[in-house]
Amino acid sequence: MALVVKKFGGTSVGTVEKIQLVAQRVIAQQQQGDQVVVVVSAMAGETNRLVGLSHAITKTPEGREYDVLVSTGEQVTISLLSLAIQNMGGKAISFLGHQVKILTDEAHSKARILSIEGERIHQELGQGKVVVVAGFQGVDRQGNLTTLGRGGSDTTAVALAAALKADICEIFTDVDGVYTTDPNMVPHAKKIDRISYDEMLEMASTGAKVLQIRSVEMAAKYQVPLEVRCTFNDNPGTLVTQEEAQMESRMVTGVSYDRNEAKIAVREVPDKPGIASKIFTPVSEANINVDMIVQNVSSKGHTDLTFTVPKSELQQSLKIVEPIAKAIGAKQVETSTEIAKVSVIGLGMRSHAGIAAKMFETLAQDNINVQMISTSEIKISIIIDEKYLELAVRILHDAFELGN
């Protein structure tokens, strides 16, 4: 007997018919003798609809009320799924986050899970029930509802799997697993059978949208085996797991991309100690995530400082950076939103030399100019002109022979 946590995303519970299909899958697994906990998201589009309603009232909804609103989508799906299971002759019980004490910090709309009380869930499982838990939500110490950030149901599922010491956490979605790159962009992209936590984390952080970043961090921390698979077929998915020797033998595991960054260039900054901190400290204090930073070689005592921030935080960043630029005597501040980030990822970078060289040669052959570069031990990211994004992803995917 295994204890399995199964998470179904919005497209998997997008209609009553799909919810019934999920109910069948869940019952089938239970009939094999396993204990099943199910985490569901809101019906596809529902959370966006709720966010839209709040924005129709105010551009900046207050955090607590925003969370009360946007967490309601999951209350609908846990109930419908439980009813569907019961209606097929199974036993099921639904829980909201606070009912199983998914305790979080107070950071509304991006709360972190601190602990989960597993006893009630174990009790219900012991009575032969399927336990259906609302994804994406929790409760803080004062009893306020909180949400975990968009896509947060993945994190609920992994946290539950860790707290309940489940044997596996399965993330069901509308694709067969994690692909070498976005199959919508490169149709011959291949499904990856096994990928390490670190590689998956880099993929998620650089734009691959299959899993919420935090869920991967948590899976790595608690060593929860994670399988990404499709709701609508029985194909084996992608197992996200500990590093295995054979994973290092492939040079590159995947190519990811991100269109959501914007570039800020502060031109002709006096090249003196302390200037970078004058710019970046206030930006980070405003909780803005600076991703890449490049400082040009200085000429005549001046240098250019270029960095990227999320597009959604560009205006807020400029409000901070422009007055500082003026104060330190920089010539001007320029921005661009027509950029894209492309990353190649693989544990193999540790042992194979020349991956960066191959990447840059490939891009040069098609005359794609690299504007910025950043690397980690297992990743190389570049910023290019957005109009070359698809071309870059395709030629890199081919150059590293990732396709079918």
Ligand code: ASP
């Ligand atoms: N329903 C939430 C969202 O759309 C959480 C999730 O889907 O994981 O972001």
Ligand code: MG
């Ligand atoms: Mg989702």
